[in-house]
Amino acid sequence: xxxxxxxxxxxxxxxxxxxxxxxxxxxxxxxxxxxxxxxxxxxxxxxxxxxxxxxxxxxxxxxxxxxxxxxxxxxxxxxxxxxxxxxxxxxxxxxxxxxxxxxxxxxxxxxxxxxxxxxxxxxxxxxxxxxxxxxxxxxxxxxxxxxxxxxxxxxxxxxxxxxxxxxxxxxxxxxxxxxxxxxxxxxxxxxxxxxxxxxxxxxxxxxxxxxxxxxxxxxxxxxxxxxxxxxxxxxxxxxxxxxxxxxxxxxxxxxxxxxxxxxxxxxxxxxxxxxxxxxxxxxxxxxxxxxxxxxxxxxxxxxxxxxxxxxxxxxxxxxxxxxxxxxxxxxxxxxxxxxxxxxxxxxxxxxxxxxxx
Numbered sequence: 001x002x003x004x005x006x007x008x009x010x011x012x013x014x015x016x017x018x019x020x021x022x023x024x025x026x027x028x029x030x031x032x033x034x035x036x037x038x039x040x041x042x043x044x045x046x047x048x049x050x051x052x053x054x055x056x057x058x059x060x061x062x063x064x065x066x067x068x069x070x071x072x073x074x075x076x077x078x079x080x081x082x083x084x085x086x087x088x089x090x091x092x093x094x095x096x097x098x099x100x101x102x103x104x105x106x107x108x109x110x111x112x113x114x115x116x117x118x119x120x121x122x123x124x125x126x127x128x129x130x131x132x133x134x135x136x137x138x139x140x141x142x143x144x145x146x147x148x149x150x151x152x153x154x155x156x157x158x159x160x161x162x163x164x165x166x167x168x169x170x171x172x173x174x175x176x177x178x179x180x181x182x183x184x185x186x187x188x189x190x191x192x193x194x195x196x197x198x199x200x201x202x203x204x205x206x207x208x209x210x211x212x213x214x215x216x217x218x219x220x221x222x223x224x225x226x227x228x229x230x231x232x233x234x235x236x237x238x239x240x241x242x243x244x245x246x247x248x249x250x251x252x253x254x255x256x257x258x259x260x261x262x263x264x265x266x267x268x269x270x271x272x273x274x275x276x277x278x279x280x281x282x283x284x285x286x287x288x289x290x291x292x293x294x295x296x297x298x299x300x301x302x303x304x305x306x307x308x309x310x311x312x313x314x315x316x317x318x319x320x321x322x323x324x325x326x327x328x329x330x331x332x333x334x335x336x337x338x339x340x341x342x343x344x345x346x347x348x349x350x351x352x353x354x355x356x357x
Contacts, residue, residue, distance in 0.1 A: 004089065008076070008102040016072035016110065020061050023068060027060050028053060038137045048132075055129040058122050059243075065114050066281040067312045069107060073289030074305055077103075081296045100290055107286035111279030118275045119247040130240040141165065141237035150260045152229040155179055160192070168194035168232045173203065175228070185210050194232050200225045238264070242271040266333055270326040273337040280341055285315065288348045315340060 032053075039049055080086050089099055134141070143165040150158045161172035173192040177185040189203035207220040245253055250272045257265045292307060318340040326336035 005102040009106050011076045012106045015076050019068045019072050024060050042136045052132045055125040062122050069282045070285035070289045070312050073286050074293045077290050077293040103286050103290050107283045111282045115279045123246045127244045130244050143235045163235050165235045242268050266327050266329045269333045277337050284344050291351045
């Protein structure tokens with residue numbers, strides 16, 4: 001790399017980390033102000049609160065990375081243009097396309113680090129953050145769904161009329177084992193309780209029907225312990241759960257939800273696709289930011305910076321709209337998630353072709 005490349009790259013990355021630090025600090029102060037009453041109510045110690053924000057800060061930093069990249073690019077480039085440095089660069093025979101190189105290197109570095117953090121590191125930090133919020137910030141969770149149907153294995157289907165997540169007790173339980181079009185076994189129980197000591201379910205007042213062709217045998221009892229591919233956590237709060245799963249865990253969870261015929265699969269699919277989409281967002285916004293702010297303005301760099309914030313705000317609107325469409329399952333989630341990147345890619349190409357630089 002040339003000295004010029006290192007100069008631009010250093011300014012770009014330095015400004016990016018400064019903007020991230022600034023915005024994260026502001027968000028953290030606002031968040032602390034909002035949650036302070038909850039901290040006082042539960043008489044939390046400083047170490048507990050500090051531990052929460054150690055996990056909260058990376059989450060916020062990751063969330064705002066694409067926008068902070070864009071803001072940093074606009075700020076740095078407009079300053080270079082205002083100091084006539086870009087004019088000097090282009091006058092020395094370096095093309096505008098060549099000048100983009102250090103910006104693209106910086107954007108790809110940020111995108112790669114962001115992908116690794118979002119895929120594996122931050123979800124593990126979110127496990128502790130979400131658990132903290134559920135315990136100390138959110139209202140107590142009550143599982144209120146009724147007539148619960150689950151496919152727990154290729155041949156086994158479970159049903160419960162209702163479930164009490166505080167006592168880990170299900171009511172009017174039925175387990176059916178079916179092969180092809182033939183039922184092999186049906187177990188019903190008035191109650192099903194989780195035994196934490198043995199990590200098994202205990203059926204109360206159960207009855208079992210076993211079918212062998214046209215023959216049927218029936219047995220019953222007061223209690224029976226059994227192992228099922230169901231756990232109390234399946235009936236717990238799903239608040240922020242998609243944020244706590246690494247990419248590999250997301251894939252496994254989506255497969256499990258498909259097997260059970262769940263309705264909230266799009267929520268986890270969208271999260272997965274966004275983690276692949278976000279790195280490209282940083283690169284696209286970097287490209288747009290350089291083009292928009294590379295021209296020297298008589299009014300100084302204030303206008304370019306303001307316009308940069310405007311485009312960042314516009315992107316956020318598109319992103320929220322696209323995510324809502326994807327989660328509502330009214331459009332293919334992959335297509336919906338990529339709508340902002342596709343639109344802003346065309347905007348970037350149009351700016352590159354028509355905007356004077």
